[in-house]
Amino acid sequence: MLLGLTAPDAGEVMLLGQPGTDPGARTRVGYLPELFRYQPWLTATEVLTLHVRLSGLEIPSSERQEQLALVGLAERAGDRVGGFSKGMQQRLGMAVALVARPELVVLDEPTSALDPLGRVDVRDIVLSLREQGVAVLLNSHLIGEVERVCDRVVILDRGRVAAEGSLAELLGRREVRLHVTDLPTGAEARMAQVGEVTRSGDWFTVLLPLDDIDTAIPDLVGDLVALGARLHAVEPARISLEEKLLGILREGAAR
Amino acid sequence: MIATVLTMAGLTLREAFRRRVLLAVIVLTVALLALSGWGFSRLAAESDAGALTSGEARLVAATLLNLVMFGFSLIAALGTAFLAGPTLSGETESGIALAVLARPVRRSAVLLGKWLGLAAFGSGFVVVAGLAQCVVVRLTVDYWPPHLATALTLLAAQTVVLLTLAVLLSTAISPMASGVVAVGLFGATWVAGVVGGVGEALGNEGVERIGTVSRMLLPTDGLWRGAMHGFQDPALLTQLDAGFEGHPFLSIAPLTAAYLGWTALWVAMVWGLAAAFFGRRDL
Numbered sequence: 001m002l003l004g005l006t007a008p009d010a011g012e013v014m015l016l017g018q019p020g021t022d023p024g025a026r027t028r029v030g031y032l033p034e035l036f037r038y039q040p041w042l043t044a045t046e047v048l049t050l051h052v053r054l055s056g057l058e059i060p061s062s063e064r065q066e067q068l069a070l071v072g073l074a075e076r077a078g079d080r081v082g083g084f085s086k087g088m089q090q091r092l093g094m095a096v097a098l099v100a101r102p103e104l105v106v107l108d109e110p111t112s113a114l115d116p117l118g119r120v121d122v123r124d125i126v127l128s129l130r131e132q133g134v135a136v137l138l139n140s141h142l143i144g145e146v147e148r149v150c151d152r153v154v155i156l157d158r159g160r161v162a163a164e165g166s167l168a169e170l171l172g173r174r175e176v177r178l179h180v181t182d183l184p185t186g187a188e189a190r191m192a193q194v195g196e197v198t199r200s201g202d203w204f205t206v207l208l209p210l211d212d213i214d215t216a217i218p219d220l221v222g223d224l225v226a227l228g229a230r231l232h233a234v235e236p237a238r239i240s241l242e243e244k245l246l247g248i249l250r251e252g253a254a255r
Numbered sequence: 256m257i258a259t260v261l262t263m264a265g266l267t268l269r270e271a272f273r274r275r276v277l278l279a280v281i282v283l284t285v286a287l288l289a290l291s292g293w294g295f296s297r298l299a300a301e302s303d304a305g306a307l308t309s310g311e312a313r314l315v316a317a318t319l320l321n322l323v324m325f326g327f328s329l330i331a332a333l334g335t336a337f338l339a340g341p342t343l344s345g346e347t348e349s350g351i352a353l354a355v356l357a358r359p360v361r362r363s364a365v366l367l368g369k370w371l372g373l374a375a376f377g378s379g380f381v382v383v384a385g386l387a388q389c390v391v392v393r394l395t396v397d398y399w400p401p402h403l404a405t406a407l408t409l410l411a412a413q414t415v416v417l418l419t420l421a422v423l424l425s426t427a428i429s430p431m432a433s434g435v436v437a438v439g440l441f442g443a444t445w446v447a448g449v450v451g452g453v454g455e456a457l458g459n460e461g462v463e464r465i466g467t468v469s470r471m472l473l474p475t476d477g478l479w480r481g482a483m484h485g486f487q488d489p490a491l492l493t494q495l496d497a498g499f500e501g502h503p504f505l506s507i508a509p510l511t512a513a514y515l516g517w518t519a520l521w522v523a524m525v526w527g528l529a530a531a532f533f534g535r536r537d538l
Contacts, residue, residue, distance in 0.1 A: 005357065006538060026358060026359040031353075032354075033350060033353040037349045037351045037353075038351060039266070039270070039351060041274055042269075042273075050355075053258065054359070056258065100358075106357075
């Protein structure tokens with residue numbers, strides 16, 4: 001919709017400050033579709049040349065070759081795309097998305113066909129784009145991928161925004177797990193002062209407050225020891241994005 | 256805009272080369288040229304031996320020439336119609352179009368470029384193959400069509416008409432179906448044209464109208480008849496009696512300017528419809 005590939009039912013699209021209905025708005029946008037296919041009768045270099053031409057920009061051929069090298073296709077630059085594996089086509093798609101010096105790159109499931117090594121390559125590319133100040137819109141079901149590279153996250157549930165914010169905002173709630181024996185009276189009450197407590201056997205999980213996160217744990221531990229509790233383990237824990245996502249989606253389904 | 260059109264036209268031509276469509280077409284053409292060359296040389300031999308009168312020989316030569324030209328127009332029609340399907344709806348189905356249309360290009364410019372590339376391919380083929388055929392005829396039976404340029408232009412126009420229809424179909428239905436429907440309609444109009452010609456010969460207005468109406472709905476047959484008229488010897492017609500009026504491979508009259516105007520309008524309308532469909536399509 002952002003790229004004018006599907007028509008919106010309502011509303012207005014602004015792309016890099018220009019109305020989305022104007023094709024010119026897409027000049028500085030790179031796109032790797034989820035369904036990535038490139039003209040099988042062209043070579044990798046020719047595909048890039050075609051996209052450079054369509055973008056209307058002047059990109060020297062050395063820069064195009066650099067993009068191919070960046071995605072690991074330098075040695076296959078002169079080969080027909082028809083002979084490429086899915087993973088190689090996705091790598092080529094990444095080069096196509098990056099070739100016209102974009103300010104915004106839209107990546108739809110960019111690692112779906114890649115092996116673990118390829119995923120690391122894509123992660124490195126995305127991180128280097130971030131350093132260059134290029135905005136990257138990453139759409140992914142691989143939560144670990146999102147958690148590693150994204151500054152801001154939007155969770156969509158059935159087409160509606162279910163949650164959005166920076167990772168810290170979304171995952172701000174930290175927990176601490178404590179293994180305590182010889183529990184003195186008042187220890188549980190002390191833990192409850194910090195946040196919600198869940199107990200399973202000798203293990204207590206305490207939800208930490210958003211603020212004074214630096215002092216909450218040492219203070220709690222000190223107080224528990226002072227009360228006479230025997231502490232075997234103190235493990236900081238963080239709600240992963242996956243848990244957060246599942247929580248939000250389950251909540252949505254229950255409604 | 257213009258750069259996009261030219262880039263896409265070039266890309267479409269390159270596709271035709273790389274996908275071996277050109278090679279297949281060349282093989283077919285050479286086969287047809289060789290066969291017709293053999294046929295025409297036999298014809299010349301029969302005529303020299305006195306088995307045919309000069310009038311008969313000329314009639315047979317004109318009919319044969321038109322028949323072979325029909326073969327070429329059929330090859331061009333099949334080639335472009337089956338190329339138009341994959342290049343448009345095939346690309347939207349496979350996802351190739353996603354990356355292309357996400358570029359700063361108008362969809363109509365992409366469509367125009369593809370159409371232009373296909374039109375150049377189809378027309379180029381018809382002109383080159385038609386010329387080669389005329390050279391073969393010249394060498395074998397010493398006959399040169401009177402209005403060759405007009406005839407070849409009309410033949411090319413016929414290809415463009417069918418191709419435009421195939422482009423419209425491929426924006427709406429699957430690639431294979433669009434090729435089949437376009438070629439099917441092409442054949443159906445030709446048959447309707449022959450039926451109409453028979454009606455004309457018999458003086459049956461109802462039957463005659465079938466040909467007229469089909470020629471308006473899809474102008475391929477009308478253009479084809481105009482092209483035939485350009486290929487055949489004008490002296491032939493004055494010698495022929497009324498019995499030849501319904502002949503599928505001889506044409507009585509040249510095309511009117513009004514019909515050519517209608518054809519141009521038809522192509523513009525069908526192309527416009529294709530652009531409207533393609534522009535609204537969700538990918």
